[in-house]
Structure formats: C-alpha cells, structure tokens
Amino acid sequence: MKELWKNRxxxxxxxxxKYLRLIFNDNFVLAFIVLIGALGFWYSNFLGTIxxxxxxGKPVVILILLLITQVGRIATLLEDPDSTFLLVKEKEFxxxxxxxxxxxxxxxxxxxxxxxxLLSPFAFTAAGLSILDICLIAAGLVFFKxxxxxxxxxxxxxxxxxxxxxxKLILNIFLVVSLIISVYWFSPVTLIxxxxxxxxxxxxNKKICESGQMQWQQAISDENQRMFRVKRFYxxxxxxxxxxxxxxxxxxxxxxxxxIKPVQKNTYLYLFARGFVRNNEYIGLFMRLTVxxxxxLALIDNFYISLIVEMLFIYLVGFQLKPYFKEVMLNMMxxxxxxxxKDKITDFTKLSVFVLCVQWIISAIAIFYKFGLSVNSLIIxxxxxxxxLFVGYFYMPRQLKKYLDNGAx
Amino acid sequence: MTLEIKxxxxxxxxxxxxxxxxxxxxxxxxxxxxxxxxxxKSTTIKHIIGLLTPRSxxxxxxxxxxxxNVEAYRKKIxxxxxxxxxxxxxTLKEHIEMTIMAYGLDHDKTWENANELLKTFxxxxxxxxxxxxxxxxMKQKVMIVCAFMTDARLFxxxxxxxxxxxxxxxxxxxxxxxxxxxxCSVLMSTHILATVQNHADKFVLLNHGQVRADGTMDQLxxxxxxxxxNLDDIYIKMSNEDL
Numbered sequence: 001m002k003e004l005w006k007n008r009x010x011x012x013x014x015x016x017x018k019y020l021r022l023i024f025n026d027n028f029v030l031a032f033i034v035l036i037g038a039l040g041f042w043y044s045n046f047l048g049t050i051x052x053x054x055x056x057g058k059p060v061v062i063l064i065l066l067l068i069t070q071v072g073r074i075a076t077l078l079e080d081p082d083s084t085f086l087l088v089k090e091k092e093f094x095x096x097x098x099x100x101x102x103x104x105x106x107x108x109x110x111x112x113x114x115x116x117x118l119l120s121p122f123a124f125t126a127a128g129l130s131i132l133d134i135c136l137i138a139a140g141l142v143f144f145k146x147x148x149x150x151x152x153x154x155x156x157x158x159x160x161x162x163x164x165x166x167x168k169l170i171l172n173i174f175l176v177v178s179l180i181i182s183v184y185w186f187s188p189v190t191l192i193x194x195x196x197x198x199x200x201x202x203x204x205n206k207k208i209c210e211s212g213q214m215q216w217q218q219a220i221s222d223e224n225q226r227m228f229r230v231k232r233f234y235x236x237x238x239x240x241x242x243x244x245x246x247x248x249x250x251x252x253x254x255x256x257x258x259x260i261k262p263v264q265k266n267t268y269l270y271l272f273a274r275g276f277v278r279n280n281e282y283i284g285l286f287m288r289l290t291v292x293x294x295x296x297l298a299l300i301d302n303f304y305i306s307l308i309v310e311m312l313f314i315y316l317v318g319f320q321l322k323p324y325f326k327e328v329m330l331n332m333m334x335x336x337x338x339x340x341x342k343d344k345i346t347d348f349t350k351l352s353v354f355v356l357c358v359q360w361i362i363s364a365i366a367i368f369y370k371f372g373l374s375v376n377s378l379i380i381x382x383x384x385x386x387x388x389l390f391v392g393y394f395y396m397p398r399q400l401k402k403y404l405d406n407g408a409x
Numbered sequence: 410m411t412l413e414i415k416x417x418x419x420x421x422x423x424x425x426x427x428x429x430x431x432x433x434x435x436x437x438x439x440x441x442x443x444x445x446x447x448x449x450k451s452t453t454i455k456h457i458i459g460l461l462t463p464r465s466x467x468x469x470x471x472x473x474x475x476x477x478n479v480e481a482y483r484k485k486i487x488x489x490x491x492x493x494x495x496x497x498x499x500t501l502k503e504h505i506e507m508t509i510m511a512y513g514l515d516h517d518k519t520w521e522n523a524n525e526l527l528k529t530f531x532x533x534x535x536x537x538x539x540x541x542x543x544x545x546x547m548k549q550k551v552m553i554v555c556a557f558m559t560d561a562r563l564f565x566x567x568x569x570x571x572x573x574x575x576x577x578x579x580x581x582x583x584x585x586x587x588x589x590x591x592x593c594s595v596l597m598s599t600h601i602l603a604t605v606q607n608h609a610d611k612f613v614l615l616n617h618g619q620v621r622a623d624g625t626m627d628q629l630x631x632x633x634x635x636x637x638x639n640l641d642d643i644y645i646k647m648s649n650e651d652l
Contacts, residue, residue: 249537263510264510264511266510270503271499274498275499333494336488337512338480338484339511
C-alpha cells in the first residue's frame, strides 16, 4: 500500500509540474502580475491611511483567518477503477490514507503562513495585535487544520458524524470561538484548543476509522471533485484534458439565441452560442475576466495601466475561447455533418466577436466611471476596440484554420 | 443507393486492420456485418463514413467517393455509432434542430418524422433533457432518432442491439424494415446473430480484416458446406478455422 501511494504521488506530482510549467510559460501570467501589482499597490496605499486601531479591524482579521483555515482538502488520489480492482485491499488502505493525510498538510500550512504574513501589518495597525500574538494564532490554526484533515479521513470511513453531530461543524464552532477569544483577549487560546483537538483526533484516528466502513463511492467522487477543482484552476491558464465542465440550462438566457436563424450556414453558431452560455467553464471564464477587468478599471487611475488592462483582458478572453472550438471539433458527429470547415470558422468568429463586444461595452462603462468623458478614456476604449477587431477578424480565423488544416477535421 | 467497397486496405496509423476488403450493399438491401471482436467491423464503418482515410482501395456511394464531393457524400449517409456521442450542452430538442440545420432539411416535415420516432422510442416527453440525464440506452435512441429522421439513403448502424431494451430493438427493426421498403440501404454490424439472421438479406463475414464469405443465408450454407446450419454455427466454424 505504501508503494501504491508513492507511485500515485509521483505520478500526481509529475502531472502537477507539467501544468505549472505550462502556466508559467503562458502569457496569461502577465495578467496576474499586473493584478497582483495593482492589488499590492492598493494594499500598501490602504495601510498608509490607517493611523490607529479600527472598529472593523478585529472582525476582519477573524474572518480572513477563519476562511484560510478552510483551504485545502485531503488528497487521496483515489481513482475510479479502485472501487473494483482494489476492493479486496480495503483493510490495508488505512496506511495509504495515513500517507495521504501527511502529504496533504503541506499546502494548507503554506497558505496559513503566507496569509498570516501578509495580514500581519494590517493586524498590527488596525486590530492592535502584536507579532507574538499573530505567530501564536498562526500556530494554532495549523493544529486546527490538522484536525480538519483528520476529520476528512474519518469521513472516508463514514464517521464524519458522532452521535448525530457533524464533526466539521463542531470544530468550526470551536475555531470561531477560539479566534474571537484570541483576537480580543488572550492570544494563546487558539493554540491551546487547536492542540487539544488535534491530540484527541490523532490518538483516536485508528479506532474511529476501524469502527467505520470505507465509503468507496463517496471517497472516489470526493477525490474526483477535488481534482476537478484543481484542474479547473489550471484550465484558466492552459488547456487541461479531461476537464468535463458542468452544464446548466439557463433558460432565461434563451432570448440571446433568438437572433440566430435556423439555416444551414448557422448550424454551428446554433451550437456554439448554446454551448458558450450553458457550459460553466466558458461563461465562467468570461464572467471572471470581465468582472476582474471592470473592477480594476474602476479602481486604477493610472492611464497607462488602464490601457494595458483594457487591451490585455480583451485579448485574453478571445485567446481563452479558442479551446472551446477545439473541444467541439473533437466530437466525432460534427465531422459527419455536411457542413464545411469555413462555415464552422465563420460561426465561431461570430460568437467570439459578440462575446468580446459585450466585454468591451462593460469595460467602457467602467472606464467612463473612472475617467469621465475625456480624451484619455476615448483612447483606452478605442484601443480595446482595436484589439477586439484584431482578435475577432484576424487572429481567430487564422488560428482556427491552422487547427482545422493540421488535423483531419 | 449502392455502396461499393473495392479492395479496401486501411487502419489506424501504420497498422493495417483491413486487408483488401471487397463487398457491396445494393439498393433496398439490409446487410449484416459480422465478425469477432477486432475483426475490423468498426474500422470498416469508420472508413465508409470518412473518419479514416483508406490506404488503398475505393469506397463508392452511387459511384461517388468522399473525395469527389464531401457534402453530397455525407448527405447520403446517416450513422448511429456504437457509443452514443452527443453534445453535452444541447437538449434533445436542440440536437434534432441542429441535425435539421446541418443537413439542410425541411423543418416541418422532418419534425413530423422526428416526432413519430420520438414517440416510438418513448422520448417525446424528454425534449428538454440534457444528455447527462440520459441512460446509455436512451442516448442510443437519440442517435437513432437523429439518424433516421434525415433523408439519407444509406444507414449505417454499429452494434445497434446492445444497450437497447427488447421493445426498442423491435421498434428499430421495424424502422429498418420501412426504410428498406422505401428503397434505402442499411448496413449494420452486430454480435447478436439470431436477430440479424432474421432481419438481414445478406451477410458479410469478416475475419482478420478480410471478407471470409458474403452472401445470403443459403449462399453461406453452401460456402461452408453446412446444410442445416444457422448463423451461429457458421460463425463458430469460421472462428475455429484459425485454430
């Protein structure tokens, strides 16, 4: 079992590195540098304005710390066929999950440390906490997180409840209470309570797990869900195979399709438009980027940064739409339809131009809000339009044609 | 409608699965394509519909190859794959709409056909469902509806009888029969020999990518020299020839 875990972990890590390499090669990372830069700039300005303790300081610190402790799940690396092939090994899986638990600690701990580090200047000035207080609380959070992971391991064995009470909920209540006490009155409380819950969970781990029954279906679907979230995150930056996104009907958006006439040359526009609206992946991507862009444009009052943000984000949405075309082209049925490749490209271009136009209009509103009706805002908006036209009528058709010509589609 | 396959050699990548395969499907004929797993049934079908390109040999529909006129060739064929492939983001109703658009069919007339088929397969109350809510058999029925509502002349069905309930199998056979009466041709690959024996006019027996024998039931009995045999016996005899 130890060997199985090691094998899986190695494969998992190779996979992760592959994606990380792709992310850091991609031009999408530029957007995040700009975003982090803008946020950092805003944060340091904001810190400069705080001169004395704020009323909201302590509740904000508690909320952020509470949220960061929820980050990170146990990575079991279970796979679908396990429930058939490894069923006989059920007893030995306990060791496997122990290894999984140990491995899963790293990321939450790093997250807790980084957030505490970033939060410390704010906690120091606005909430009146000393550096020692912050360190004590951070250590306490780490133990709480360890207990949370233990509870997740109990859940694999169907033991997430004890006499009708949800363990995770109870622990969260403990966490909130200890955080409040720590931040307002006596900082070591989080550490003390965290340590106690951890020791109890750890000591009883084996007993609790053995008294339960391993919930294969649940555990595997939980792990699939977790991997899906991770991959969806990577998918923001690069193509990840095997990310099946969720489909929602969104009937109230049906009016968007009314403009599409049911004639043969619109066959693919019919499909693309519905796919874009209903596939969470693509509409989600568009919404996220558009909202981030609008917020940034509404906050930043530097002309050049706004110009870059406007152009970059329109390009990015166009760029990120491309995989959707490829996804549809992988469906075998579309190759049997008597529709030419040229029509497919034209239809996809129509969709992307429409989507980018919506984004462009929203960003224009944000720009007018910040810069008013001025030459600067008109320049930014015109630059956005130029990128839109470039992506829609030049870049996209060429890229798609190259794709169709390369494969036998 | 006639389908002619002449000396077809092809397969995936460098591996030739099919070796000089030759057979024809005539007007108004139902032909059963029969062979063991890996004999080349699905590969043959993929070549006919143009998902794979032959290494050598010809595939002609009414004397026309895929290369001559892609769109006209494709309009003549309707295909039901072994594994149903649907668009995850379209509802059942929209799949039908899209097929109508893609084939440039008459909207109202095709919907009439489609409604009849939907009723036959008890799908008429599921028009707004997404593929993810369908079982495998239901997905297969959707594929059948989308294929048989077109005015294609050649229907190719890959393993139609697995996954369908007995009632649906019966309904499908009736539809095949009526298409045959209308002068269309049907090519189906299957392992369910008893069913195909009663419903096909002609059989093509594939073994290792070659046509071992083809013809009507009587012709096959002669070829294998088995007087009172049924298709099962012939099939087993063919399989044992390798040993």
